Amino acid sequence: MPTSSKKKAAAQTFRAQQKSPHIRSSGTTPSAPRGMHDILPPDQKYWEYVLEIAMQVMRGWDFQRLDTPMIEEAGLFIRSVGAESDIVTKELFELKSRGGSPAYVLRAEGTAPIVRAFIEHGLRSWPKPIKLCYAGPFFRYDRPQAGRYRQFHQFGMEVFGSAAPVTDAQLMYVQHVLLRQLGLEEYVFLLNTLGDQADRTAYIRALKEHYRRHVRKLCRDCKARLKTNPLRVLDCKEEKCQQVAYTAPRLLDTVSDEAQAHFTQVRTLLDELKVPYEIAPGLVRGLDYYVRTVWEVVPRRPGDPPTGSQTSLGAGGRYDHLVKALGGKDVPAAGGAFGIERLIDAIRREGIDLQLTDTPSVFVAQLGAQAKVGALRVMRLLQEAQIRFAESIDRDGIQPQLKLAERLNVAWVVVVGQKEVIDGTVILRNAESGMQEVVRQEDLVTELRRRLNVPQG
Ligand code: AMP
Numbered sequence: 001m002p003t004s005s006k007k008k009a010a011a012q013t014f015r016a017q018q019k020s021p022h023i024r025s026s027g028t029t030p031s032a033p034r035g036m037h038d039i040l041p042p043d044q045k046y047w048e049y050v051l052e053i054a055m056q057v058m059r060g061w062d063f064q065r066l067d068t069p070m071i072e073e074a075g076l077f078i079r080s081v082g083a084e085s086d087i088v089t090k091e092l093f094e095l096k097s098r099g100g101s102p103a104y105v106l107r108a109e110g111t112a113p114i115v116r117a118f119i120e121h122g123l124r125s126w127p128k129p130i131k132l133c134y135a136g137p138f139f140r141y142d143r144p145q146a147g148r149y150r151q152f153h154q155f156g157m158e159v160f161g162s163a164a165p166v167t168d169a170q171l172m173y174v175q176h177v178l179l180r181q182l183g184l185e186e187y188v189f190l191l192n193t194l195g196d197q198a199d200r201t202a203y204i205r206a207l208k209e210h211y212r213r214h215v216r217k218l219c220r221d222c223k224a225r226l227k228t229n230p231l232r233v234l235d236c237k238e239e240k241c242q243q244v245a246y247t248a249p250r251l252l253d254t255v256s257d258e259a260q261a262h263f264t265q266v267r268t269l270l271d272e273l274k275v276p277y278e279i280a281p282g283l284v285r286g287l288d289y290y291v292r293t294v295w296e297v298v299p300r301r302p303g304d305p306p307t308g309s310q311t312s313l314g315a316g317g318r319y320d321h322l323v324k325a326l327g328g329k330d331v332p333a334a335g336g337a338f339g340i341e342r343l344i345d346a347i348r349r350e351g352i353d354l355q356l357t358d359t360p361s362v363f364v365a366q367l368g369a370q371a372k373v374g375a376l377r378v379m380r381l382l383q384e385a386q387i388r389f390a391e392s393i394d395r396d397g398i399q400p401q402l403k404l405a406e407r408l409n410v411a412w413v414v415v416v417g418q419k420e421v422i423d424g425t426v427i428l429r430n431a432e433s434g435m436q437e438v439v440r441q442e443d444l445v446t447e448l449r450r451r452l453n454v455p456q457g
Contacts, residue, residue: 035148111337130159291318313343375416413429
């Protein structure tokens with residue numbers, strides 16, 4: 001940048017800072033925020049693959065898409081996920097709002113916003129069960145590490161209006177079908193029941209009793225959790241805490257007969273549907289709104305030992321009291337979600353061939369000023385026929401264009417010259433042999449499809 005432009009840019013930054021004193025530029029070359037990632041062109045095929053199959057499966061099972069804003073009032077997560085949860089105490093991205101109130105945060109998970117929208121728009125009156133789905137970015141101020149980001153992406157499903165065990169089984173079955181459709185084979189559902197709220201209160205008392213006897217063996221975090229969020233001590237990853245958890249009373253054994261019967265039915269259905277699952281008595285999930293069935297999907301085969309650092313692909317559970325807790329009528333509900341980054345990791349790990357050709361097989365070259373307009377028209381034809389092409393419309397000479405076509409490894413070059421524009425034709429050149437022939441423009445798509453071995457549209 002010349003010095004005068006640099007001075008101008010600095011003056012502009014200074015003026016912007018004067019207007020918004022809390023906005024400062026560090027002055028160094030900007031980079032993506034910590035724990036957040038650009039998704040570069042070579043990785044896009046994985047995203048398209050996962051999202052396309054996810055939407056196809058969810059829509060195919062009659063889940064209707066509902067999109068919510070990226071930000072919500074902080075109170076929504078405090079009242080749903082829980083004031084003492086990790087998400088609320090440590091992980092919310094708070095926004096500085098101009099008036100100061102209400103306090104807004106970047107959305108940290110998908111269920112609470114969907115429930116908020118469900119109540120706000122009176123969706124309760126729709127024919128039941130009301131099946132909704134979503135996909136998009138979520139934000140948690142987590143410590144970034146492998147598979148754990150500050151901006152990550154989820155898609156999920158929620159079912160409102162059914163308290164039946166078959167709904168829990170259906171959600172897991174759809175998740176299982178989806179994983180299979182993605183080509184994944186190494187996964188297992190970890191399943192537990194949290195019982196009902198009264199069961200949980202009694203259980204927490206028993207749990208505290210057990211942990212008080214072993215308090216010296218616990219890590220510092222768990223000592224604090226025992227006071228604020230005792231269930232979470234059960235899924236602490238520290239070896240010494242896991243040993244104490246091993247001898248702790250099991251929620252599974254203490255829940256009411258109704259909750260027990262519900263859980264048995266879910267398991268019977270999963271057995272019949274051949275969904276791979278294991279019972280995980282220590283699985284409590286970190287969100288307050290769950291009751292009865294909860295699950296996580298982890299990337300290992302059934303029966304394989306847990307690897308400790310294992311991060312889940314997805315999760316879900318029943319949340320019968322959340323609609324009411326957020327000010328709606330009492331509507332039972334359940335839902336489940338997957339993390340897209342984690343699914344993509346699993347797809348790479350399992351070496352799944354996406355069978356997507358993401359590179360263009362045709363190059364459109366042009367020669368002469370008139371031909372540029374003709375070439376743009378040809379590009380439109382190809383795009384409408386879904387034939388992927390590369391081009392370099394700003395170049396003039398044919399040789400640099402042919403060189404580029406060679407570098408891109410295309411099979412065919414479509415050459416548009418002045419004469420061809422007048423005649424309504426193009427030259428079709430075999431990139432490998434250099435053999436050329438003249439083709440009428442209206443036949444170009446058919447001819448290319450034939451040569452590329454793709455079905456005629
Ligand atoms: P949760 O909302 O915590 O139940 O998480 C549901 C799914 O979202 C998990 O199974 C992960 O696949 C994904 N997920 C949650 N937190 C993160 C994160 N910080 N980074 C990447 N993926 C995440």
